[in-house]
Amino acid sequence: MITRKINNTNRSKCTGCFACASVCPIDCIEMISDNEGFWYPAVNESCIECGKCIDVCHIFKNEKVDNHPIAYACKNTDEEIRSESSSGGVFYELAAYMLSQKGVVFGAGYNANFEVVHTYVENIADLKRFQRSKYVQSKIGNTFKQAKKFLLSGRNVLFSGTPCQIAGLKSFLGKPYDSLTCVDFICHGVPSPLVWKKYIEYQEKRSKSRTQKVDFRVKDEGWRRFSVRFIFENHTKYQQTLLKDLYMNVFLSDICLRPSCYHCDFKTLHRQSDITLADFWGVQFICPEIDDNKGTSLVFVNSKSGIEIFDSIMSALIHKEVEINLSVKYNPSAIRSSSPHPDRAKFLVKILNTPFNVVAKEYCMENVGFKKKVSLLIYSFLDIFCVKKFIEGKSLKISG
Numbered sequence: 001m002i003t004r005k006i007n008n009t010n011r012s013k014c015t016g017c018f019a020c021a022s023v024c025p026i027d028c029i030e031m032i033s034d035n036e037g038f039w040y041p042a043v044n045e046s047c048i049e050c051g052k053c054i055d056v057c058h059i060f061k062n063e064k065v066d067n068h069p070i071a072y073a074c075k076n077t078d079e080e081i082r083s084e085s086s087s088g089g090v091f092y093e094l095a096a097y098m099l100s101q102k103g104v105v106f107g108a109g110y111n112a113n114f115e116v117v118h119t120y121v122e123n124i125a126d127l128k129r130f131q132r133s134k135y136v137q138s139k140i141g142n143t144f145k146q147a148k149k150f151l152l153s154g155r156n157v158l159f160s161g162t163p164c165q166i167a168g169l170k171s172f173l174g175k176p177y178d179s180l181t182c183v184d185f186i187c188h189g190v191p192s193p194l195v196w197k198k199y200i201e202y203q204e205k206r207s208k209s210r211t212q213k214v215d216f217r218v219k220d221e222g223w224r225r226f227s228v229r230f231i232f233e234n235h236t237k238y239q240q241t242l243l244k245d246l247y248m249n250v251f252l253s254d255i256c257l258r259p260s261c262y263h264c265d266f267k268t269l270h271r272q273s274d275i276t277l278a279d280f281w282g283v284q285f286i287c288p289e290i291d292d293n294k295g296t297s298l299v300f301v302n303s304k305s306g307i308e309i310f311d312s313i314m315s316a317l318i319h320k321e322v323e324i325n326l327s328v329k330y331n332p333s334a335i336r337s338s339s340p341h342p343d344r345a346k347f348l349v350k351i352l353n354t355p356f357n358v359v360a361k362e363y364c365m366e367n368v369g370f371k372k373k374v375s376l377l378i379y380s381f382l383d384i385f386c387v388k389k390f391i392e393g394k395s396l397k398i399s400g
């Protein structure tokens with residue numbers, strides 16, 4: 001029975017991509033948050049057993065891509081665009097090109113409550129909304145259906161998202177569209193929207209004000225040692241580097257990623273997207289002539305339409321081709337899932353009724369011993385540690 005199959009979806013496999021809810025012809029699948037804050041499908045009794053939800057679910061598929069991606073180190077020649085982007089500002093250039101072709105761009109931005117949601121933009125002035133990574137799972141909502149509508153009306157569409165979201169979109173669409181460009185990224189894993197909400201509540205309580213703006217990837221202290229910044233309505237500001245910010249410590253401790261992220265089916269160099277973006281961690285060792293610690297993107301060009309769009313934006317980028325296996329030497333998230341923190345379950349229960357800072361410090365900060373603190377300082381001085389922590393997805397609670 002379909003209802004039972006979807007309602008009992010394997011929680012460690014379901015990526016919450018919304019493909020099943022989007023394809024349902026009678027809208028009888030609702031995506032509901034569980035007590036960890038992640039969305040899962042729930043089918044109601046009006047189900048007509050058509051089976052479309054099962055057909056689009058990647059859990060029941062085993063799609064392998066056989067392509068020959070080409071890897072590049074890239075940075076935008078426009079310094080302002082680069083400083084407003086997580087790494088080299090390649091996403092902005094792809095999206096701006098698509099908009100110049102009268103296309104529509106889908107991506108992840110904040111809503112009025114600073115939840116991370118997928119939406120679309122049709123004007124270049126609105127692109128800012130999607131720039132910079134938001135380290136929380138983005139809610140797809142009805143954007144798959146919107147993208148399909150645009151494609152059917154003959155518009156070009158660029159859809160950006162996690163590899164599992166792109167797989168979900170493609171599965172939902174069911175057939176290739178020449179006018180669709182998919183952009184994914186090397187993904188460490190997506191943290192719980194509930195934990196993110198708790199962090200915002202903590203920040204707003206601390207500053208006695210509502211959030212006006214938030215950015216995860218501020219480069220004031222360099223790209224490798226990026227900062228999280230909040231600007232509040234009462235004009236106060238919070239800014240802390242990834243090493244000290246509590247939320248970044250929680251994220252990089254792998255204590256609240258979506259269960260499917262711990263054995264992600266999309267860890268491969270052979271991607272379903274046309275273009276893959278990433279931080280080029282280790283660029284200072286691999287292409288030191290490009291590195292300036294202001295952000296370099298690693299770009300995989302995966303398909304024929306990826307080549308076409310990349311050719312169209314190349315003149316706006318400083319770029320260099322890199323051997324693909326070498327390019328991910330310092331970015332194991334490309335091919336390896338993060339390992340769950342041993343206290344993940346306890347953390348996610350305790351966060352429900354305990355202030356964010358207390359739980360974050362207890363599980364993700366407290367156990368850094370003196371010796372390790374010293375090596376942490378030395379490493380961060382060398383500017384390598386931040387990169388290592390981020391790309392290896394290891395806990396800051398270093399053992400041994």
Ligand SMILES: Cc1cc2nc3c(=O)[nH]c(=O)nc-3n(C[C@H](O)[C@H](O)[C@H](O)COP(=O)(O)OP(=O)(O)OC[C@H]3O[C@@H](n4cnc5c(N)ncnc54)[C@H](O)[C@@H]3O)c2cc1C
Pocket residue numbers: 084085086087088089090091092106107108109116130131132133134135136137138160161162185186187188189190191277278279280281297298331333334390391
């Ligand atoms: C949760 C997460 C984990 C990541 N893990 C890694 C990693 O392990 N290694 C690595 O090299 N890079 C990782 N990245 C990618 C990296 O941070 C940059 O997105 C990439 O370098 C592109 O940068 P850019 O300067 O070209 O563009 P940017 O301007 O930074 O582009 C932002 C793009 O990311 C999309 N985006 C932002 N937040 C989300 C979200 N929550 N869900 C879906 N899409 C989102 C936007 O829609 C836009 O398309 C991760 C990104 C996210 C969101």
